[in-house]
Amino acid sequence: MNTLFEQVKPFCFSLGFNLVGVTTPGDLEYFSIYEKWIADSCHADMHYLAGEHALYQRKSPRNVMPSCQSILVLAFPYPSITIQSQRKETTLSSIAGYAYLQDYHAFLPPLLQKVVHFIQERSGLSVESKVFTDSEPLLERELGYQAGLGWIGKNSCLINKDFGSFFLLSEILLDIPLSAEQKNSQYPPDHCGTCQHCIENCPTHCIRENRTLDSRRCISYLTIENKGEIPLDLRTLIGDHLFGCDICQQVCPWNQKIIAVAPAANLPDKVQQFLQDLDPAHILNENEFKQKFTFSSISRVKRSGFYRNFSVVLGNKKDPASILFLMQLLRDSDPLIRQHAAWALGSFHFESVCSYLTEALKIEKDQKVIQEINQALS
Ligand code: SF4
Numbered sequence: 415m416n417t418l419f420e421q422v423k424p425f426c427f428s429l430g431f432n433l434v435g436v437t438t439p440g441d442l443e444y445f446s447i448y449e450k451w452i453a454d455s456c457h458a459d460m461h462y463l464a465g466e467h468a469l470y471q472r473k474s475p476r477n478v479m480p481s482c483q484s485i486l487v488l489a490f491p492y493p494s495i496t497i498q499s500q501r502k503e504t505t506l507s508s509i510a511g512y513a514y515l516q517d518y519h520a521f522l523p524p525l526l527q528k529v530v531h532f533i534q535e536r537s538g539l540s541v542e543s544k545v546f547t548d549s550e551p552l553l554e555r556e557l558g559y560q561a562g563l564g565w566i567g568k569n570s571c572l573i574n575k576d577f578g579s580f581f582l583l584s585e586i587l588l589d590i591p592l593s594a595e596q597k598n599s600q601y602p603p604d605h606c607g608t609c610q611h612c613i614e615n616c617p618t619h620c621i622r623e624n625r626t627l628d629s630r631r632c633i634s635y636l637t638i639e640n641k642g643e644i645p646l647d648l649r650t651l652i653g654d655h656l657f658g659c660d661i662c663q664q665v666c667p668w669n670q671k672i673i674a675v676a677p678a679a680n681l682p683d684k685v686q687q688f689l690q691d692l693d694p695a696h697i698l699n700e701n702e703f704k705q706k707f708t709f710s711s712i713s714r715v716k717r718s719g720f721y722r723n724f725s726v727v728l729g730n731k732k733d734p735a736s737i738l739f740l741m742q743l744l745r746d747s748d749p750l751i752r753q754h755a756a757w758a759l760g761s762f763h764f765e766s767v768c769s770y771l772t773e774a775l776k777i778e779k780d781q782k783v784i785q786e787i788n789q790a791l792s
Protein backbone atom coordinates (compact mmCIF):
# COMPACT_ATOMS: atom_id res chain seq x y z
CA MET A 415 0.00 0.00 0.00
CA ASN A 416 1.45 3.37 -1.03
CA THR A 417 1.99 5.87 1.77
CA LEU A 418 -0.03 9.06 1.72
CA PHE A 419 3.10 10.88 0.57
CA GLU A 420 3.56 8.52 -2.39
CA GLN A 421 -0.06 9.15 -3.36
CA VAL A 422 0.06 12.93 -3.04
CA LYS A 423 3.32 13.34 -4.96
CA PRO A 424 1.96 12.58 -8.47
CA PHE A 425 -1.07 14.74 -7.72
CA CYS A 426 1.25 17.69 -6.93
CA PHE A 427 3.14 17.09 -10.20
CA SER A 428 -0.18 17.13 -12.08
CA LEU A 429 -0.79 20.64 -10.67
CA GLY A 430 2.50 21.92 -12.08
CA PHE A 431 4.86 21.57 -9.10
CA ASN A 432 8.20 20.10 -10.15
CA LEU A 433 9.63 19.05 -6.78
CA VAL A 434 7.85 17.63 -3.76
CA GLY A 435 9.32 16.44 -0.46
CA VAL A 436 8.29 15.87 3.11
CA THR A 437 9.91 16.62 6.45
CA THR A 438 9.00 16.91 10.11
CA PRO A 439 8.85 20.00 12.30
CA GLY A 440 11.66 20.59 14.74
CA ASP A 441 14.17 23.24 15.72
CA LEU A 442 16.01 24.45 12.66
CA GLU A 443 19.80 24.56 12.38
CA TYR A 444 19.64 27.54 10.04
CA PHE A 445 17.92 29.60 12.73
CA SER A 446 21.24 30.71 14.26
CA ILE A 447 22.32 32.01 10.84
CA TYR A 448 18.98 33.80 10.55
CA GLU A 449 19.52 35.40 13.98
CA LYS A 450 22.96 36.60 12.88
CA TRP A 451 21.49 37.94 9.62
CA ILE A 452 19.03 40.01 11.67
CA ALA A 453 21.69 41.09 14.19
CA ASP A 454 23.85 42.31 11.29
CA SER A 455 20.87 44.38 10.01
CA CYS A 456 20.92 42.55 6.68
CA HIS A 457 17.11 42.59 6.65
CA ALA A 458 17.29 46.33 5.80
CA ASP A 459 13.90 47.95 6.41
CA MET A 460 11.98 44.67 6.60
CA HIS A 461 11.40 45.14 10.33
CA TYR A 462 8.57 42.59 10.32
CA LEU A 463 11.28 39.91 9.99
CA ALA A 464 13.08 40.96 13.14
CA GLY A 465 10.44 41.22 15.88
CA GLU A 466 10.32 38.83 18.82
CA HIS A 467 7.31 36.98 17.41
CA ALA A 468 8.90 36.74 13.94
CA LEU A 469 11.99 35.13 15.47
CA TYR A 470 9.92 32.79 17.64
CA GLN A 471 7.98 31.56 14.61
CA ARG A 472 11.05 30.99 12.50
CA LYS A 473 12.79 28.97 15.20
CA SER A 474 10.49 26.00 14.61
CA PRO A 475 7.44 25.26 12.45
CA ARG A 476 5.82 23.96 15.66
CA ASN A 477 5.74 27.58 16.84
CA VAL A 478 3.58 28.35 13.79
CA MET A 479 1.33 25.31 14.20
CA PRO A 480 1.75 23.36 17.48
CA SER A 481 -0.17 20.33 16.17
CA CYS A 482 2.08 20.00 13.10
CA GLN A 483 3.34 16.46 12.42
CA SER A 484 4.56 16.76 8.85
CA ILE A 485 5.50 19.43 6.34
CA LEU A 486 5.06 19.01 2.61
CA VAL A 487 7.52 21.21 0.72
CA LEU A 488 6.77 21.97 -2.92
CA ALA A 489 8.57 23.84 -5.69
CA PHE A 490 6.78 25.56 -8.58
CA PRO A 491 8.99 26.43 -11.58
CA TYR A 492 9.13 29.87 -13.14
CA PRO A 493 10.71 30.85 -16.49
CA SER A 494 14.46 30.42 -16.44
CA ILE A 495 15.22 33.31 -18.71
CA THR A 496 18.64 34.59 -19.56
CA ILE A 497 19.83 38.16 -19.22
CA GLN A 498 19.83 38.42 -23.04
CA SER A 499 16.24 37.26 -23.41
CA GLN A 500 15.09 39.59 -20.63
CA ARG A 501 16.52 42.55 -22.55
CA LYS A 502 15.09 41.43 -25.87
CA GLU A 503 11.63 41.20 -24.30
CA THR A 504 11.42 44.65 -22.80
CA THR A 505 14.10 46.57 -24.71
CA LEU A 506 14.47 48.98 -21.84
CA SER A 507 14.83 46.94 -18.72
CA SER A 508 15.00 43.53 -17.14
CA ILE A 509 12.32 41.89 -15.03
CA ALA A 510 12.78 38.95 -12.64
CA GLY A 511 11.76 35.59 -14.10
CA TYR A 512 8.98 34.93 -11.60
CA ALA A 513 7.20 38.11 -12.72
CA TYR A 514 6.70 36.44 -16.12
CA LEU A 515 4.08 34.33 -14.33
CA GLN A 516 0.87 35.68 -12.88
CA ASP A 517 1.28 36.91 -9.30
CA TYR A 518 2.15 33.78 -7.35
CA HIS A 519 0.53 35.18 -4.20
CA ALA A 520 -2.74 34.79 -6.09
CA PHE A 521 -2.38 31.51 -7.99
CA LEU A 522 -0.33 29.30 -5.63
CA PRO A 523 -2.58 29.24 -2.49
CA PRO A 524 -5.56 27.71 -4.39
CA LEU A 525 -3.24 24.99 -5.75
CA LEU A 526 -2.02 24.24 -2.23
CA GLN A 527 -5.62 24.01 -1.02
CA LYS A 528 -6.27 21.44 -3.75
CA VAL A 529 -3.40 19.38 -2.33
CA VAL A 530 -4.91 19.65 1.17
CA HIS A 531 -8.30 18.48 -0.18
CA PHE A 532 -6.60 15.55 -1.89
CA ILE A 533 -4.91 14.54 1.40
CA GLN A 534 -8.21 14.81 3.27
CA GLU A 535 -9.99 12.67 0.71
CA ARG A 536 -7.31 9.98 0.61
CA SER A 537 -6.81 9.83 4.38
CA GLY A 538 -10.52 10.07 5.18
CA LEU A 539 -9.55 12.45 7.99
CA SER A 540 -10.45 16.03 8.73
CA VAL A 541 -6.89 17.32 8.51
CA GLU A 542 -5.74 20.55 10.12
CA SER A 543 -3.38 22.43 7.82
CA LYS A 544 -1.66 25.73 7.12
CA VAL A 545 -0.34 26.69 3.71
CA PHE A 546 2.47 29.13 2.97
CA THR A 547 3.97 30.65 -0.15
CA ASP A 548 6.94 32.93 0.19
CA SER A 549 9.28 32.92 3.13
CA GLU A 550 7.06 34.04 6.00
CA PRO A 551 6.97 32.86 8.73
CA LEU A 552 9.06 29.78 7.96
CA LEU A 553 12.70 29.27 7.09
CA GLU A 554 11.54 27.65 3.91
CA ARG A 555 14.87 26.97 2.26
CA GLU A 556 16.02 24.88 5.24
CA LEU A 557 12.71 23.01 5.14
CA GLY A 558 13.28 22.41 1.41
CA TYR A 559 16.77 21.15 2.21
CA GLN A 560 15.47 18.82 4.94
CA ALA A 561 12.76 17.57 2.57
CA GLY A 562 15.47 16.61 0.07
CA LEU A 563 14.65 19.20 -2.61
CA GLY A 564 18.17 20.57 -2.84
CA TRP A 565 21.01 22.31 -1.02
CA ILE A 566 21.28 25.97 -0.01
CA GLY A 567 23.76 27.49 -2.46
CA LYS A 568 26.25 30.28 -1.85
CA ASN A 569 23.73 32.62 -3.50
CA SER A 570 21.26 31.66 -0.71
CA CYS A 571 18.88 29.92 -3.15
CA LEU A 572 17.75 26.32 -2.79
CA ILE A 573 19.33 24.45 -5.71
CA ASN A 574 18.33 21.09 -7.14
CA LYS A 575 20.82 19.13 -9.25
CA ASP A 576 18.26 18.49 -12.01
CA PHE A 577 15.94 21.49 -11.78
CA GLY A 578 18.33 24.30 -10.78
CA SER A 579 16.89 27.09 -8.64
CA PHE A 580 14.28 28.87 -10.78
CA PHE A 581 11.34 27.86 -8.64
CA LEU A 582 9.08 29.24 -5.92
CA LEU A 583 8.81 27.35 -2.64
CA SER A 584 5.58 26.56 -0.81
CA GLU A 585 4.88 24.60 2.33
CA ILE A 586 1.87 22.78 3.75
CA LEU A 587 1.92 22.12 7.49
CA LEU A 588 -0.27 19.13 8.44
CA ASP A 589 -1.37 17.57 11.73
CA ILE A 590 -0.98 14.01 10.38
CA PRO A 591 2.11 12.09 9.26
CA LEU A 592 2.44 11.54 5.51
CA SER A 593 4.72 8.53 5.66
CA ALA A 594 6.38 6.29 8.23
CA GLU A 595 9.83 7.67 7.38
CA GLN A 596 9.06 11.31 7.10
CA LYS A 597 12.52 12.70 7.19
CA ASN A 598 15.34 12.12 4.78
CA SER A 599 18.08 10.23 6.52
CA GLN A 600 20.53 11.80 4.06
CA TYR A 601 20.31 15.48 3.25
CA PRO A 602 21.24 16.60 -0.28
CA PRO A 603 25.00 17.17 -0.57
CA ASP A 604 26.39 20.62 -1.26
CA HIS A 605 27.37 20.89 -4.94
CA CYS A 606 28.72 24.46 -4.90
CA GLY A 607 32.27 23.20 -4.39
CA THR A 608 34.86 25.83 -5.25
CA CYS A 609 32.53 27.72 -7.60
CA GLN A 610 32.20 31.47 -6.93
CA HIS A 611 30.24 32.56 -10.01
CA CYS A 612 27.33 34.09 -8.13
CA ILE A 613 29.65 35.97 -5.76
CA GLU A 614 31.83 37.25 -8.60
CA ASN A 615 28.91 38.36 -10.76
CA CYS A 616 26.66 40.01 -8.19
CA PRO A 617 26.60 43.67 -9.30
CA THR A 618 26.39 45.06 -5.76
CA HIS A 619 28.62 42.49 -4.00
CA CYS A 620 25.96 41.66 -1.45
CA ILE A 621 26.47 37.89 -1.16
CA ARG A 622 27.88 37.06 2.28
CA GLU A 623 30.13 34.16 3.22
CA ASN A 624 27.47 32.29 5.21
CA ARG A 625 25.11 31.83 2.21
CA THR A 626 22.98 34.83 3.05
CA LEU A 627 22.52 38.16 1.27
CA ASP A 628 22.82 41.66 2.60
CA SER A 629 19.40 42.96 1.56
CA ARG A 630 20.56 46.56 2.00
CA ARG A 631 22.56 46.12 -1.19
CA CYS A 632 20.62 43.41 -3.04
CA ILE A 633 18.85 44.64 -6.20
CA SER A 634 15.89 42.35 -5.53
CA TYR A 635 15.28 44.08 -2.22
CA LEU A 636 16.11 47.58 -3.46
CA THR A 637 13.69 47.40 -6.40
CA ILE A 638 10.85 45.44 -4.74
CA GLU A 639 10.53 45.38 -0.94
CA ASN A 640 12.22 48.73 -0.45
CA LYS A 641 9.58 51.44 -0.20
CA GLY A 642 11.91 54.41 0.06
CA GLU A 643 14.74 55.87 -1.94
CA ILE A 644 17.42 53.81 -3.61
CA PRO A 645 20.79 54.79 -2.07
CA LEU A 646 22.74 57.07 -4.37
CA ASP A 647 25.85 54.88 -4.47
CA LEU A 648 23.84 51.84 -5.61
CA ARG A 649 21.78 53.42 -8.40
CA THR A 650 24.28 52.95 -11.18
CA LEU A 651 24.88 49.34 -10.05
CA ILE A 652 21.20 48.59 -10.54
CA GLY A 653 21.74 48.91 -14.29
CA ASP A 654 18.55 48.04 -16.16
CA HIS A 655 16.88 46.05 -13.37
CA LEU A 656 13.37 47.39 -13.19
CA PHE A 657 11.93 44.67 -10.97
CA GLY A 658 14.13 42.20 -9.15
CA CYS A 659 17.35 40.53 -10.23
CA ASP A 660 18.19 36.98 -11.29
CA ILE A 661 21.90 37.38 -12.01
CA CYS A 662 23.16 35.13 -9.20
CA GLN A 663 20.87 32.39 -10.52
CA GLN A 664 21.50 33.04 -14.22
CA VAL A 665 25.25 32.51 -13.81
CA CYS A 666 24.92 29.40 -11.64
CA PRO A 667 26.26 26.28 -13.41
CA TRP A 668 23.37 24.25 -11.97
CA ASN A 669 20.89 26.39 -13.89
CA GLN A 670 22.58 26.12 -17.30
CA LYS A 671 20.98 22.78 -18.17
CA ILE A 672 17.51 24.10 -17.40
CA ILE A 673 18.15 27.40 -19.23
CA ALA A 674 19.26 25.47 -22.33
CA VAL A 675 16.00 23.52 -22.63
CA ALA A 676 13.60 26.17 -21.29
CA PRO A 677 10.86 27.20 -23.72
CA ALA A 678 10.81 30.88 -24.71
CA ALA A 679 9.07 32.93 -22.04
CA ASN A 680 7.05 36.02 -22.80
CA LEU A 681 5.92 38.76 -20.56
CA PRO A 682 2.16 39.31 -20.74
CA ASP A 683 1.53 41.43 -23.87
CA LYS A 684 0.22 44.51 -22.16
CA VAL A 685 3.18 44.62 -19.75
CA GLN A 686 5.65 44.21 -22.60
CA GLN A 687 4.04 46.96 -24.68
CA PHE A 688 3.90 49.26 -21.72
CA LEU A 689 7.58 48.78 -20.91
CA GLN A 690 8.55 49.73 -24.44
CA ASP A 691 6.40 52.82 -24.45
CA LEU A 692 8.14 56.02 -23.35
CA ASP A 693 5.35 58.38 -24.24
CA PRO A 694 5.25 61.11 -21.55
CA ALA A 695 1.50 61.32 -22.11
CA HIS A 696 1.14 57.73 -20.95
CA ILE A 697 2.39 57.92 -17.39
CA LEU A 698 -0.10 55.89 -15.39
CA ASN A 699 -2.03 57.34 -12.49
CA GLU A 700 -2.66 55.24 -9.37
CA ASN A 701 -5.82 53.59 -10.68
CA GLU A 702 -4.41 52.91 -14.13
CA PHE A 703 -1.32 51.35 -12.54
CA LYS A 704 -3.48 49.05 -10.40
CA GLN A 705 -5.52 48.00 -13.43
CA LYS A 706 -2.50 47.39 -15.64
CA PHE A 707 -0.57 45.30 -13.11
CA THR A 708 -3.25 43.80 -10.91
CA PHE A 709 -2.53 40.24 -12.11
CA SER A 710 1.24 40.69 -11.94
CA SER A 711 3.84 40.50 -9.16
CA ILE A 712 4.97 43.92 -10.41
CA SER A 713 1.95 45.38 -8.57
CA ARG A 714 3.87 44.75 -5.33
CA VAL A 715 6.08 47.80 -5.88
CA LYS A 716 3.07 50.05 -6.39
CA ARG A 717 3.14 53.06 -8.69
CA SER A 718 5.63 54.92 -6.52
CA GLY A 719 8.26 52.16 -6.51
CA PHE A 720 7.65 51.35 -10.16
CA TYR A 721 8.38 54.86 -11.48
CA ARG A 722 11.24 55.22 -8.96
CA ASN A 723 12.82 52.10 -10.47
CA PHE A 724 11.98 53.18 -14.01
CA SER A 725 13.74 56.51 -13.44
CA VAL A 726 16.87 54.76 -12.20
CA VAL A 727 16.89 52.41 -15.21
CA LEU A 728 16.45 55.33 -17.63
CA GLY A 729 19.19 57.30 -15.85
CA ASN A 730 21.52 54.34 -16.34
CA LYS A 731 20.51 53.84 -19.98
CA LYS A 732 21.24 57.47 -20.84
CA ASP A 733 19.08 57.33 -23.95
CA PRO A 734 18.06 60.89 -24.97
CA ALA A 735 14.72 59.44 -26.13
CA SER A 736 13.73 59.15 -22.46
CA ILE A 737 14.33 62.81 -21.56
CA LEU A 738 10.76 64.02 -22.13
CA PHE A 739 9.45 61.08 -20.18
CA LEU A 740 11.74 61.86 -17.24
CA MET A 741 10.82 65.55 -17.40
CA GLN A 742 7.20 64.52 -17.00
CA LEU A 743 8.13 62.38 -13.99
CA LEU A 744 9.90 65.40 -12.47
CA ARG A 745 6.47 67.07 -12.34
CA ASP A 746 4.82 64.05 -10.67
CA SER A 747 2.89 64.55 -7.42
CA ASP A 748 4.97 61.82 -5.69
CA PRO A 749 8.25 63.23 -4.27
CA LEU A 750 9.93 59.80 -4.37
CA ILE A 751 9.40 59.71 -8.14
CA ARG A 752 10.52 63.33 -8.58
CA GLN A 753 13.66 62.61 -6.56
CA HIS A 754 14.77 59.73 -8.77
CA ALA A 755 13.68 61.46 -11.98
CA ALA A 756 15.91 64.40 -11.01
CA TRP A 757 18.83 62.03 -10.51
CA ALA A 758 18.19 60.40 -13.89
CA LEU A 759 18.00 63.74 -15.68
CA GLY A 760 21.40 64.53 -14.21
CA SER A 761 22.79 61.89 -16.60
CA PHE A 762 22.07 64.14 -19.59
CA HIS A 763 24.39 67.08 -20.07
CA PHE A 764 22.12 69.07 -22.35
CA GLU A 765 21.34 72.77 -22.03
CA SER A 766 17.60 72.08 -22.25
CA VAL A 767 17.76 69.56 -19.37
CA CYS A 768 19.70 71.99 -17.16
CA SER A 769 17.14 74.74 -17.82
CA TYR A 770 14.31 72.36 -17.01
CA LEU A 771 15.95 71.30 -13.74
CA THR A 772 16.62 74.94 -12.83
CA GLU A 773 12.96 75.84 -13.41
CA ALA A 774 11.82 72.83 -11.36
CA LEU A 775 14.10 73.92 -8.52
CA LYS A 776 12.26 77.25 -8.26
CA ILE A 777 8.96 75.61 -7.38
CA GLU A 778 10.13 72.46 -5.58
CA LYS A 779 9.25 72.28 -1.88
CA ASP A 780 10.51 68.81 -0.92
CA GLN A 781 13.99 68.96 0.63
CA LYS A 782 15.15 65.61 -0.76
CA VAL A 783 14.06 66.51 -4.28
CA ILE A 784 15.75 69.90 -3.98
CA GLN A 785 18.94 68.13 -2.94
CA GLU A 786 18.72 65.72 -5.89
CA ILE A 787 18.09 68.55 -8.37
CA ASN A 788 21.09 70.45 -7.02
CA GLN A 789 23.24 67.35 -7.36
CA ALA A 790 21.95 66.75 -10.87
CA LEU A 791 22.78 70.32 -11.84
CA SER A 792 26.26 70.09 -10.38
S1 SF4 B 1 19.67 39.09 -6.67
FE1 SF4 B 1 21.19 40.31 -7.84
S2 SF4 B 1 21.91 41.83 -6.38
FE2 SF4 B 1 20.87 40.24 -5.18
S3 SF4 B 1 22.46 38.79 -4.62
FE3 SF4 B 1 21.64 38.04 -6.54
S4 SF4 B 1 22.97 39.00 -8.11
FE4 SF4 B 1 23.29 40.10 -6.22
Ligand code: SF4
Nearest residue numbers: 567568606609612666
Ligand atom coordinates in the same frame (compact mmCIF):
# COMPACT_ATOMS: atom_id res chain seq x y z
S1 SF4 C 1 26.99 30.01 -8.82
FE1 SF4 C 1 28.35 28.43 -8.00
S2 SF4 C 1 28.71 29.07 -5.86
FE2 SF4 C 1 26.92 30.19 -6.58
S3 SF4 C 1 25.18 28.97 -5.96
FE3 SF4 C 1 25.70 28.31 -8.05
S4 SF4 C 1 27.13 26.59 -7.79
FE4 SF4 C 1 26.97 27.63 -5.82
